[in-house]
Amino acid sequence: MNTQSVEQYMDQLGQQARAASRQAAAAETSAKNIALVEAASAIEDQAQELARENNKDLEAGRTKGLDAALLDRLELTADRIAGMAEGLRQVALLTDPVGEITSMSYRPSGIQVGHMRVPLGVIGIIYESRPNVTADAAALCLKSGNASILRGGSEALHSNLAIAKCIGQGLQAAGLSETLVQVINTTDRAAVGMLLTMPDYVDVIIPRGGKGLIERVMRESSIPVIKHLHGVCHVYIDDEADMEKAVKIAVNAKTHRYGVCNAMETLLVADSVAARVLPVLAQHYIKAGVELRGCSKTRAVLSDINAATEDDWDAEYLAPVLAIRVVDGIDQAIQHIDQHGSQHTDAIVTENYSKSRKFLRLVDSSSVMVNASTRFADGFEYGLGAEIGISTDKLHVRGPVGLEGLTSQKYIVLGDGHIRQ
Amino acid sequence: MNTQSVEQYMDQLGQQARAASRQAAAAETSAKNIALVEAASAIEDQAQELARENNKDLEAGRTKGLDAALLDRLELTADRIAGMAEGLRQVALLTDPVGEITSMSYRPSGIQVGHMRVPLGVIGIIYESRPNVTADAAALCLKSGNASILRGGSEALHSNLAIAKCIGQGLQAAGLSETLVQVINTTDRAAVGMLLTMPDYVDVIIPRGGKGLIERVMRESSIPVIKHLHGVCHVYIDDEADMEKAVKIAVNAKTHRYGVCNAMETLLVADSVAARVLPVLAQHYIKAGVELRGCSKTRAVLSDINAATEDDWDAEYLAPVLAIRVVDGIDQAIQHIDQHGSQHTDAIVTENYSKSRKFLRLVDSSSVMVNASTRFADGFEYGLGAEIGISTDKLHVRGPVGLEGLTSQKYIVLGDGHIRQ
Numbered sequence: 055m056n057t058q059s060v061e062q063y064m065d066q067l068g069q070q071a072r073a074a075s076r077q078a079a080a081a082e083t084s085a086k087n088i089a090l091v092e093a094a095s096a097i098e099d100q101a102q103e104l105a106r107e108n109n110k111d112l113e114a115g116r117t118k119g120l121d122a123a124l125l126d127r128l129e130l131t132a133d134r135i136a137g138m139a140e141g142l143r144q145v146a147l148l149t150d151p152v153g154e155i156t157s158m159s160y161r162p163s164g165i166q167v168g169h170m171r172v173p174l175g176v177i178g179i180i181y182e183s184r185p186n187v188t189a190d191a192a193a194l195c196l197k198s199g200n201a202s203i204l205r206g207g208s209e210a211l212h213s214n215l216a217i218a219k220c221i222g223q224g225l226q227a228a229g230l231s232e233t234l235v236q237v238i239n240t241t242d243r244a245a246v247g248m249l250l251t252m253p254d255y256v257d258v259i260i261p262r263g264g265k266g267l268i269e270r271v272m273r274e275s276s277i278p279v280i281k282h283l284h285g286v287c288h289v290y291i292d293d294e295a296d297m298e299k300a301v302k303i304a305v306n307a308k309t310h311r312y313g314v315c316n317a318m319e320t321l322l323v324a325d326s327v328a329a330r331v332l333p334v335l336a337q338h339y340i341k342a343g344v345e346l347r348g349c350s351k352t353r354a355v356l357s358d359i360n361a362a363t364e365d366d367w368d369a370e371y372l373a374p375v376l377a378i379r380v381v382d383g384i385d386q387a388i389q390h391i392d393q394h395g396s397q398h399t400d401a402i403v404t405e406n407y408s409k410s411r412k413f414l415r416l417v418d419s420s421s422v423m424v425n426a427s428t429r430f431a432d433g434f435e436y437g438l439g440a441e442i443g444i445s446t447d448k449l450h451v452r453g454p455v456g457l458e459g460l461t462s463q464k465y466i467v468l469g470d471g472h473i474r475q
Numbered sequence: 476m477n478t479q480s481v482e483q484y485m486d487q488l489g490q491q492a493r494a495a496s497r498q499a500a501a502a503e504t505s506a507k508n509i510a511l512v513e514a515a516s517a518i519e520d521q522a523q524e525l526a527r528e529n530n531k532d533l534e535a536g537r538t539k540g541l542d543a544a545l546l547d548r549l550e551l552t553a554d555r556i557a558g559m560a561e562g563l564r565q566v567a568l569l570t571d572p573v574g575e576i577t578s579m580s581y582r583p584s585g586i587q588v589g590h591m592r593v594p595l596g597v598i599g600i601i602y603e604s605r606p607n608v609t610a611d612a613a614a615l616c617l618k619s620g621n622a623s624i625l626r627g628g629s630e631a632l633h634s635n636l637a638i639a640k641c642i643g644q645g646l647q648a649a650g651l652s653e654t655l656v657q658v659i660n661t662t663d664r665a666a667v668g669m670l671l672t673m674p675d676y677v678d679v680i681i682p683r684g685g686k687g688l689i690e691r692v693m694r695e696s697s698i699p700v701i702k703h704l705h706g707v708c709h710v711y712i713d714d715e716a717d718m719e720k721a722v723k724i725a726v727n728a729k730t731h732r733y734g735v736c737n738a739m740e741t742l743l744v745a746d747s748v749a750a751r752v753l754p755v756l757a758q759h760y761i762k763a764g765v766e767l768r769g770c771s772k773t774r775a776v777l778s779d780i781n782a783a784t785e786d787d788w789d790a791e792y793l794a795p796v797l798a799i800r801v802v803d804g805i806d807q808a809i810q811h812i813d814q815h816g817s818q819h820t821d822a823i824v825t826e827n828y829s830k831s832r833k834f835l836r837l838v839d840s841s842s843v844m845v846n847a848s849t850r851f852a853d854g855f856e857y858g859l860g861a862e863i864g865i866s867t868d869k870l871h872v873r874g875p876v877g878l879e880g881l882t883s884q885k886y887i888v889l890g891d892g893h894i895r896q
Contacts, residue, residue, distance in 0.1 A: 076813070080837055153836060159858070165847050167857050172839065174869055257869060278699070278870045299892030306894035392497070401888075414591065414887050415574060416501055426586050426890025435895070436588050436886065437580070448595055448678060449699045450871040453886045465857065465874045466835055467822075469847025471720030473727035474856070 055240055063240065064248040067203055068255030070233040071176040075201040078234050079173045083150040085228045086197055090146035093224025094139040097189070100220055101135045107216035108185065115209050127183045128210055138189040138217070141440070142224075145193040148439040151457045152199040155466065163475070166468040171461050173199030175257035178249050179442075180205045180271060182263035185213035191262075192221050192235040194442050198460035201234050203256065205249060208241035215239060250275040260455075262443055280455065283446045284370045285315030285398035287428040290387040290413070291331055292404035293324035299425055300403040301334055306427040307401070309342045313372045315444060316399050316421075316431040320367060320377040322387045328380045329355050344374045351380035367394040384409050388416050395419060398446055399431040420446060420453035476661055484661065485669040488624055489676030491654040492597045496622035499655050500594045504571040506649045507618055511567035514645025515560040518610065521641055522556045528637035529606065536630050548604045549631055559610040559638070562861070563645075566614040569860040572878045573620040576887065586893050590884040594620030596678035598881065599670050600863075601626045601692060603684035606634035612683075613642050613656040615863050619881035622655050624677065626670060629662035636660060671696040683864055701876065704867045705791045706736030706819035708849045711808040711834070713825035714745035718752055720846055721824040725756055727848040728822065730763045734793045736865060737820050737842075737852040741788060741798040743808045749801045750776050765795045772801035788815040805830050809837050816840060819867055820852040841867060841874035 055063060097104065108130040115125050151171050158168030177200045181187045188204055195202035206214040218237040225232050238245050250259060250271060259279045261271040268281050289307050291300045307318035323331060332355045339346055346352075347362040356378075366377040367390070381387045384402070391400050401423035402413040410424045421431040431454065433441025438456025445451045451459035476484060518525065529551040536546050572592050579589030598621045602608045609625055616623035627635040639658040646653050659666050671680060671692060680700045682692040689702050710728050712721045728739035744752060753776045760767055767773075768783040777799075787798040788811070802808045805823070812821050822844035823834040831845045842852040852875065854862025859877025866872045872880035 079839065161856060161858055163851070163856060165851055165856070170835065170843075175839075278868075296892065302892055302894050310895050418500065418593065418596075419885065421886040421888060422591075423888040424890065425892055426888050427894045429895035430584070430586055430588075430888055430890075430893070431886070435582060435584060435586070437582055448883045452883055462869045462873055464840065465842040465852070467842060467844040467847050467851055469845065469851075471717065471723055471846055472851070473723050473848040474731050474850035 055242055057244055060240060060242045060244050061248060064238075064245055064252070067236050067238065068252045071201045071203050071236060072255045074231050074233040075173070075175045077231055078196065078201045079152070079175075079199045081199065081230060085230055086150065086199075087146040089196060089224040089228035089230055090142045090193055091224070092227035093189075093221045094142040096220035096223040097135060097139045097142070097217070100216070101132065104130055104135055104213070104216050104220075105132075107212040110212040111210050118209070120209065124183055124209075128185065128213070130185055130213055134186055138186050141190055142193050145197050145440055148197060148457060150197065151461050163472060164469065165472050168466055169463040170466045171458070172464050174460060174462055176201045176203065176255060177460065178203045178205070178256045178259045178277070180246060180249070180259065180261045180263070180267065181207065182267065183207040183210055185210045185217060187262060188214045188217040188237065189221065190440070191442060192218070194440055194457060194460060196234060198457045200460055203236050203238065203249060205238045205246060211239070211241055247274055250277060253277050260442060278450070280443070280445050280451060280459070281447060282315070282443045284396050285317070285446075286319050286368065286370050286394065286396040287316055287398055288320050288322055288387075288391050288395060288400045289318045289428060290322040290381070290384070290391075290400070290402045291324060291327065292384060292402055292406065292409055293326045294406040294409065295327065295403040296405055297327070297331055300331055301338065303401065303403055303425065303427050304335055305338045305342075307429055308339065308344060308376050309374075310427070310429045312374050314429075315370075316428050317372070318376070318428050319369060319371055320379065320394065322379050322381050322390060323352075324383055324387075325351065325380050328352070332356055332378070339376060342374065344376050346376055346378060348378040349380055352378045370396070384412060388413065391417055391419070396446060397448075398444070399423065399428045401426060401428050420444070476663055478665055481661060481663045481665050482669060485659075485666055485673070488657050488659065489673045492622045492624050492657060493676045495652050495654040496594070496596045498652055499617065499622045500573070500620045502620065502651060506651055507571065507620075508567040510617060510645040510649035510651055511563045511614055512645070513648035514610075514642045515563040517641035517644040518556060518560040518563070518638070521637070522553065525551055525556055525634070525637050525641075526553075528633040531633040532631050539630070541630065545604055545630075549606065549634070551606055551634055555607055559607050562611055563614050566618050566861055569618060569878060571618065572882050584893060584895070585890065587889040589887055591887045592879070592882050593885050594882055597622045597624065597676060599624045599626070599677045599680045599698070601667060601670070601680065601682045601684070601688065602628065603688060604628040604631055606631045606638060608683060609635045609638040609658065610642065611861070612863060613639070615861055615878060615881060617655060619878045621881055624657050624659065624670060626659045626667060632660070632662055668695055671698060674698050681863060699871070701864070701866050701872060701880070702868055703736070703864045705817050706738070706867075707740050707789065707791050707815060707817040708737055708819055709741050709743055709812050709816055709821045710739045710849060711743040711802070711805070711812070711821070711823045712745060712748065712752055713805060713823055713827065713830055714747045715827040715830065716748065716824040717826050718748070721752055722755055722759065724822065724824055724846065724848050726759045726763075728850055729760065729765060729797050730795075731848070731850045733795050735850070737849050738793070739797070739849050740790060740792055741800065741815065743800050743802050743811055744773075745804055745808075746772065746801050749773070753777055753799070760797060763795065765797050767797055767799060769799040770801055773799045791817070805833060809834065812838055812840070817867060819865070820844065820849045822847060822849050841865065
């Protein structure tokens, strides 16, 4: 396609999505659930075809010399195909958020006022190599009553289109328009720029991917963005911590998984317990293969480790590396988190009531925890059923984003001929 | 000030606001209330000084040849000064939203998860001529735990600075920093552009004013905007309406006040009742001096009125003018609202249960009403206590915006040494 025809194509997708969003908003819960369950069956029935289309992407990727990690993310194994189908069925089981009415109350004027939950409209999702995001994102947008326009990585286009075909079959089986979920069928990068600047057709953009993608989206989008920027998470071990819990949590937060945004990147330890807890922790970390980088007070206890530089306090390693700083106490810990954190997830370990309250109130992060591992910051762990990502924004939705985060509310007013006096 | 010094000045305001926002977020409810009540007293005590400063603005305005309506909005009469003080005291009486904890529940993992309400941080408010907005906006931002940077109309600078001085005295009396509320002390228009592009210092921009202002803010801002664009509100009189209620509501929605965003601009009437209800309504409207513009079917009933053009369906008159269209029934009414409305406030008058449910579900506006006047779309009427405006956005906050709309939520997690398995 040349630029002009990409423009026409995107304009058409946008128009179709806007029209479909009305159907999506009005769709009954049962229709949405049927679509999801039928799409799941289509994915299982057409597993071989999906694998075949995925193989085209994999071969092209190998020819292009994509690295092993990327090829791994790109691959639709039998397990991953089954996982997609299972994911669709799980979303079908979730409570429909659309139309939920809350807080209806009578006002002195006699009117009854409350909130009704409503879809956002059209959601544009831009993601990278993993094709199973196509199914996940489509399912969450559909169940929350939104139309979606999906733009996956260009290296995954065959896979994404094959998945979209199955979802289209589900929509059809439920009597819904296939345009409720549209995958952008061109690898032209200009299409992304156009998607980001169609405020008449798209209500919100959700980028899922690395920092480069998200920064491009933030720079170019004229549409509100729900973004996940980065996670520089802290655990602060207070001088009144239960040391057994402290060790469990600090080890879990770092070593449970490394490449995730809710992994701890900096450990803060109160001065008066540093000599007691750091050697125990160091043993665990070294056994797990974690490289430690400490401040001077940390190195006074752990003499073998490297010095942390200023950059370490701001680093999201996503790797077996941990920065450690000894602080005076809770105030300096909060100050450090305020200065170097990314407002993602931060935890305190303490048995002190007042300090737990202080930390919960003053730390300005999307998840703030007491005596729990930062690894819990996750839509499934929080009971959202599924998540489209973790928002590091403060407006609209913050932290793990489930179905509710893809909706808004309107006021509803019931009267009986009431007029304003 | 030259551009460079405006830049330095704005940078300083921004830094001070960011620092102050931490104090604002941590401030106890009692401190915020003392500040508000003391500011109210300061305004009353210094009423004469306020009037004197206001007079400087009025004289300059007259010299500049500002029109009468603008001079009226600019004037701080004794009543308006008393009203500002009263407004501050009312905000002090409202429940503090900050720190409210909701939906705490235990998860299968053993952690307890819920939400805590938190301030947004720094709010930039850009408004036009009415100086009493300074007191209103400052009060709502302070009570919701936010720092604020206020930029009023340049013609009101003396008045705004005098009000800010009173608020500063209130803050001081409560032991809070005066930098929690800052009025931009320059009339240089470049200051607005800078305010809109300081995402490190400002978390959200709220423009209050005409379409020109809001469109400039939307165009230039690199910071999320909570905006109020326009109100093209509809009342649909269904064929199953109680005609007495219909007349009451349609008259009130249009004639109660003209220059307000929640006034009805287009009346939709079901075909089968048009001949019965329109003549009665026309009598009321003509008595009130409302100019009517109708579609051809309307004019078949009301032969004396002008024809409505396509532009009339999209017009926000804010004046004694009303467009009237006869529609087939509820579906065409919803379609008309979808096509021409501004997603602000729309009402149906009907006694039919299913149609009331359909209208509530399908009309995508910030307030949707059954058998009530659109004039109720208002923070005070909805019980928010006060409002900073009415959001026509869909993300973050929709409809009348009170204290809660100036806050966000964070997840809080309580554990007892819990780790992710």
